[in-house]
Amino acid sequence: MPDATGSCDPVSVIPDTAQVPAADQTLRVLSFLARQRGPVAARTIADSLEIPRSSLYHLLAAMAAHGFVVHLESERRWGLGAAAFELAGGYARQQPLARLGRPLVASLADHAGENAHLAVMIGRDVLYIVEERAPRRPALVTDVGVRLPAHLTATGRAMLALLPREQVRALYPDAAAFADRTGRGPRRPGELREVLRAVRAEGLATEDGEVTLGLRSVAVAVRDHTGWPAAALAVTWPEDSGRDGAEVALLVGDAAADLTRRLYGAQ
16 A cells, blocks of 8 residues: 555555465466476376365466476376476575585685586576686686587586486487587487486496597585485596596585585484
8 A cells, every 4th residue: 555655565455365366376286296306297286285176287388388287198197397497596506505515615726726616597598607627727617608419518417317217218219308518428219318327326426528629527416305306416527537436526525415414404
């Protein structure tokens, strides 16, 4: 309502959620999907949120058209889409992930003596949100704000390996989804499955010249409280430097565990 000066209190003009039920239900659906470990059936969403199934399908269709959810037809399930990850990435760039990650990435670069970075997933890309260059090391294509194909990067593979397999299939349905930079790396869904199987077995991801010939990387994912990949930390070094990849992997793993604790209090 206007005050004595004729101006309005911004809080008083915010409508009650009952006046915008579609918006309220849309946000509730997105929040519900964000809390799940993987895609879920529409019936589960409708029952959990007490939304009529006919209304829910209209909401899901609209959100899918804008990329906020994706329908996995073979599984008859719904999961978050690339646009939802875009929002998550925007929040991460401005808030705790980048702020808490920056000193850890700097420390990682100091201890490793190599370039280090922190990235998040946006659809089929990784977006670099923190970059720390080590002295006298080669320049990288990665930098804050740069996007690269997730299936070619160590950070991307570390995060993809933690996604439900159905989600990975939705992101990479066929060979047309696979970008190429140096002629190396997976080019088909089956090849990517093998790469991610190895990542899950080893607990870390690597890449060798898939982004830039002559450079290697190792990455470890940062998990949120549900186990979902919130980000990934990586170190990159020249393949002719003689570096012990296992030693670098330990440093990256320790830094990722530290960032997870700082963000989510995980032990």
